[in-house]
Each structure stands twice: as C-alpha cells, then as structure tokens.
Amino acid sequence: MAEANLDPVFQIQRVYLKDLSLEQPNSPEILLNQEQPGVEIQLGVDAKPVAEGLFEITVTATVHTKIEEKTVFMVEAKQAGIFEIRNIQSDQMGALLGIACPQIVYPYLRSNVADIIQRGGFPPVHMAEINFQAMYEQQQAEAMMATSEAPQILV
Template sequence: MTDTSAAPVFQIQRVYLKEASLEQPNSPNILLQQEQPALDIQLGVAAEPLAEGVYEVTVTCTVTTKIKDKTLYLVEAKQAGIFEVRNLPQEQLGPILGIACPQIIYPYLRGNVADLIQRGGFPPVHLAEINFQGMYDQQLPREGEAAAAPAPTVQ
C-alpha cells in the first residue's frame, strides 16, 4: 500500500480582496487641470502562516497619480489568497509563496485596481505584467546578507 500522506499538496483555498481605498484629496479643483499626471506604482508581496501547511499570501499595490506636487488620486489595494502547501522540501516553500502564489493573485489585483480607478472617474490604469521570479530573486541577496551576518557571541 502506498502512503499518500507524504504526497506534495498545493491548493488554492480562497482568493479575496483584503483591502482597497481610493482617495482624491484635491478634488474637484485638480480635475480642471489640463496637465498630464505623473504616475507612480509600488508593489509588495508578503506571506504568513495561518495554520500548519496553510498560508496567506498578499500582493499590495499603491498607485499615486500627481499633477505637479498635488495628488490627483491615490489607490491602495491588497489582494490576498489562502493556500494549502504541504509536504514540500523547505527550499521549495519560499519560491512557491514568493513566486507561484503571487502570480495567481496578481490578475485579480490588476482587475480590482483598474476597476476602482475607473469608478473614481478616471481612465483605468492597467498594471503591467510582473516578473515575480525577478522580484523574489532581488530579495534573496538582502535576506542572505542578514543571514550571513555574524551571530552574536555568547560567553
């Protein structure tokens, strides 16, 4: 008889919009401006354990649009997913949570951000595709530097 309890498990339990906000702090006066606004987009990924083998992964996006030094609008959104990940080697867990899970969540975030901006009365901003592998690889050296730092000596 084969032991299936050790088979790798990767399942999506739920994908949901955890948080979203739209601010237009300088409306309505700024809406009369004819200048092209400057756009700044920031993304972040986080993962945390919820239970044994169950993780919440979030992708956070902040879109800030300004004309000169005044904010036209600010959108903050956090899309999350709950994933069951079991029976994987420890070295595979990081890439699953930092690359595979965000790739699943991101299309939902893109749609929600575009919809929120459009509902605010602006042309939708379509977030570009993201290379989560590249983002993950950029974070590894920083985490490695912290791990490579000498441990305090206890005497």
C-alpha cells in the same frame, strides 16, 4: 493501519480582496487641470502561515498619481489568497510562497485596481505584468548582502 499521505499538496483555497481604498483629496479642483499626471506604483508581497498547512499570501499595490506636487488620486489595494501547501520540501517553500502564489493572486489585484480607478472617474491604470521570480531573487540577494554586511563581533 492507514499510512499518512505524503504526496505534495498545492491548492488554492480562496482568493479575496482584503483591502481597497481610493482617495481624491484635491477634487474637484485638480480635475480641471489638463496636465498629464505622473504615476507611481509600488508593489509588495507578504506571506504568513494561518493554520497548519495553510498560508495567506497578500499582494499589495499603491498607485499614486500627481500633477506637480498635488495628488490627483491614490489607490491602495491588498489582494490575498489562502493556499493549502503540504509535504513540500522546505528549500522549495520560499519560491512557492514568493513566486507561484503571488503570480496567482496578482491578476485579481490588477483587475480590482483598474476597476476602482475607472469607477473613480479616471482612465484605468493598467499595471504591467510582474516577474515575481526576478523580484524574489532580488529580495533573496538583498537579504544575503544584508547578512554579509552585518558587523561581526570577534571574541
């Protein structure tokens, strides 16, 4: 009788661009403005199971540039990866899904965002490296605070 293989498995199955959009709602007029635009970047990470032992990790970025209150351009991008993860202790899964997987996917997202901005006729916005461990730990701390601040019902 064959024994089940219980060795830990962590493999990238695929990395892919899930969604990408570039909007320039005030072109061409805004392009004549010589002011330096303000840049706002928002990031998010989502993890969900897609099959037994397979997880999709999506890193989302929104890059919004404005001059005064007018949008110069806005990019929304979702870069995803499918990871095979098996035989990993449950207390390690959160860190694996929230730190290791996004660190693999993020460089692809950075490259695609810089490329689409440049193809739109603008100098590329180079998104900084992200410390996903610090981001994950902050989210965990916020979740702990939210549960400790929840109203308690005394009976």
